[in-house]
Structure formats: C-alpha cells, structure tokens
Amino acid sequence: MAISVAVLSLTAWIPSANAQAPADAEKPQDIVMEEAPIDALMMGLARLANMNVQIDPKILEKKVGPDGKEIPLPKVRIEWKNITPRQALNALLANYGYQAIDDPKTGVTRITIKDPTAQEPMFSRIIQVKFGSASNLAALVKSSLSPRSQVVADPRTGQLLVVATETDFLNISNLLAKLDVPLKQVLIEAHFMETAKNPKTIKGIDWKGTLEFQNFSFGNGITTGETKTSIPGDSHTTTTTLPGGRTLTQTVTDPMKTTTELSTLLGAGGISADTARGWFPHTAFLSADGVKAVLSFLNTSTDTDYLASPRAVVQDNQRTELAVIRNVPILKQTQAPLTQAGTVPPTIDADYERKVGETVINRVGVTLEVQPKILGDNSVFLDLRPEISGLEQPIRQILNGQISEGQVFIRRSLRTQATVPSGYTLVLGGLLEDQTTKGYTKVPLLGDMPVLGLAFRKDSKERTKRNLLIFVTPTVVSEGDFAPSTSNFLKQKMPEKPDLDEPAWETGAPAGKYRPLF
DSSP states (O other), X not given: OOOOXXXXXXXXXXXXXXXXXXXXXXXXXXXXXXXXXXXXXXXXXXXXXXXXXXXXXXXXXXXXXXXXXXXXXXXXXXXXXXXXXXXXXXXXXXXXXXXEEEOTTTOEXXXXXXXXXXXXXXXXXXXEOSSSXXXXXXXXXXXXXXXXXXXXXXXTTTEEEEEEXXXXXXXXXXXXXXXXXXXXXXXXXXXXXXXXXXXXEEEEEEOHHHHTSOOOEESOOOOEEEEEEESSOOEEEEEEEOTTSOEEEEEXXXXXXXXXXXXXXXXXXXXXXXXXXXXXXXXXXXXXXXXXXEEEEEEEOOEEEEEEOOEEEEETTOOEEEEEEEEOOEEEEEOOOOBTTBOOOOEEEXXXXXXXXXXXXXXXXXXXXXXXXXXXXXXXXXXXXEEEEEEEEEEEEEETTEXXXXXXXXXXXXXXXXXXXXXXOEEEEEEEEEEEEEEEEEOTTGGGSTTGXXXXXXXXXXXXXXXXXXXXXXXXXXXXGSOOOOOOGGGSOOOOOOOOOOOTTOOOOOOOXXXXXX
C-alpha cells in the first residue's frame, strides 16, 4: 500500500474554484500539519477528505475573556501516521468538543459545537460475513452493544444489518475481525486391521445319529376290526323359512349307516400283532429307524485379514463419520386377518433399520465417528468411536413347540478420548477374542475299549482367535496442502452418442480389443 505524506501550513490551504480532490482521499497516509488555528486545520483536512464543509458561526464568533481581551481560536499542530483524512478530521473535532453533521440533501457537512447532553447519532450499515454463520455472529456481538443499537442477521445472503452509533460500530468491527475467521481443518486417516484364525480338528466315528434319535415300536401295527352296516340309516330334520314367511319342515332318512370298531389283543389298545400269519419275518414285533454313523477325519484352518483405510477432511470441532457398511435385512412376517373368502397369505416385510436403543443392529461393517479439536498450533484432541460389526451363525430356539431362528450380530467398538500431536499416529488395540472349544462323544463301554474303542468315539477341537487394531492419524491442514486446479467442465459440451444403423445380424457380445462397443 502506497503511503503519502501531506504537509500543510496555514498558507497551504487556499480554496480555489479550480481545485480538484486528491485521488487518495480514502487511503491511510501520514498527515503532518504545522501549527495553525483550528478552523484552518478543519478546512485543510476537509480538502484532503474531499468533503464540502461549513463551520458553524458559533465556533468562529469572537469571545472576550474576563479581562476584556479577545480569546482567539486554539492553535493546533497535527502529526499523525497511517490515517485517512476523514478519520483525522473526526478525531480533531471530538478532541475539542465539535461534531460533523452530514446533510444528505445538499452534500455539505456542517461542523458545529457538540451538545454534551445530545445522544450519539445512529447509522445503518451492511457488513458481509466472510467465513462464519451470520446468525451465530449476530448473537455474539449483541452482548457488546448499547441498548439503542441493533444487529439483524440475514441467513440468505450471509450479511449483518447494523443500526448503531459510531462507537458501537467500531466495537462490532473489532469483534468481527477476530470472530469471522476461517476454521482450521483436520485430515483424519484411519486404518482398521483385523486378523482372525479358526483352526478345527474332527476325528473319529459319531454314533449319535443312531443311539440318540432312535424310534422303537412294538408290533407291526396290524389291528383287527369289525364293520357294521345299518339299513336304513339315521334320520334328521331340517326347517327352512320361505321368502313369504311360511316355515317348511322336512325329515330326511339316510339310505344306510356304516360304523367300524377296531380291537387289539388286549382290547381297546395295547400291543397289536398279526397272529393270523404267525411269526413270519415281515411281522417282527421290534423295529427301529436304522443304523446311522458319521466317520470324520478332517483338519480345517481359516485365516482372515480385514483391512479398511477410510480418510476425510473435517472442520475443527465438527463431528464426522467414516463408514463402509451394509444393512442386513431382518424379515418380518405379518398375518392378515381372516375374511369371508378364506385365509389371506401372510405378508413378509424386510426391516433394514432395526433399532435396539439408539443402535441400528443390522447395520454392519466398519464405522469411525471422530470429532477433532485443535489445541494450540500442533496438537489435536480426538473424541473417537470406532466400531467393526459383522454376522455370525444364526441361533435356534424352540418357542411354543416350534423351532425359531434368529440372526446373531457381533460388534467390536471403542469409546475413548486422546490428545495427539499433528501428524502422529494413535494406536488403539486390545480387542482380542480367543475362544477354545473341545468336544468328546463316545458309546458307553464300547468307546473305552483299547484300539477297538476308536470306532465308537469322536473327538473335536476348535479355536477362534480375533485381534483388532485401529490406527488413527490426525493432521492439521494448511493452505499449502491444497493444490490449485483449473477446471473447464462448465465450458465443455456434453458429447452426444451418434445414431448408427446396425444390421440385423449384429451380435450382442461384449466389446473387445478389436471390436468397439459402438
């Protein structure tokens, strides 16, 4: 910024009809004025400020002291730096109890004596908010204003309408200069690493299918019976009311009636047998479902490595969520009410957001909620909520005699707060799960025999081990981290696909190296 120096003396200010306003009337400069009467300094500063001024005659009228001598106007010398001429004029007037009143009709400013009991005039100004929220800033600066001054926010344009005195306006300007600043930003880089091992061993012969769920029955289920037929059958009477109101009674007799009576060896129940054919093989009294055995000789091992690296830039003290998830539907069956036409088929709906408390349980995957707060110049306070969720094998339960199945959701999460220097990495761990399961099944007595007992017992071993590590690196972002780029997107015309006449025998095979898609 160019700074000029104005040196004026009493003889330097000579108004002329051809005088032109200085080009730097609104620019701060160094102003030096030699000692001169205050009215001459007023006119000189007004000339520098490109103002039309008129001094009140009350200021210029002669004043006589107690001794009868004339009291001259005070003489003043000015030597100010980096100030505009208008600011210098206002400062000079305020120091000697004067004020400048602008007349918008004539454009002439009148300099007069300030009334000590008069209130400071009000002004209306518009302030454009640059970085913050107009509503939030208006609420903050209202506390520093006098009762007469007001500030109204316009959220649509991001501006502040200020109706205040000059003193209050200066206070608002100073506050906004400190409050309306760009927020710093933080780059959050996260790495999720999960390792899972699941070795399993199954050896031996399992006889559980034969010895645990066998159904035995005595007898071959053949019974004897006697059938009786009565002619005619039973009679029944029906009464019908005709449309005219007359009642018609009819008695109908069935042609015949047939009844069957079953019996066993012990009367109405007990053991049934086919005694007519004796002990023929297909009439054996003891039967079973059959023999079932499962031979197992297998080792399995499953290793799983899961890695996710979400990253995002977030403003200071703002919460953000980084998520790679999928919603597993939970099916719900609703039975419609019965109607005259019969039973309506049930309706099956899919619930993609089943909540338990405030948690959506069927939202599984990797989620990181973080709220950074910059402390000082090089430290970041982190409020972290990382979580990894997934599915496990469904569980079955018997309710009211029916087998019901429910999905199992597994979640591993942390809730912590920590302060980390910018660019350093915070390691979160300890989510270790190690589960060992052993199973042993044998046939009594037979499974305890040496060597031969191997055919009547089964051993199983299984181990599930999971380990989760989370790495979080916060970095304070500076302006130099953003690379400038030039975009011509708005100047480009969207390409149009040409119309091609394809023959009827054109194939729909995928495009290849030597065959374009169109």
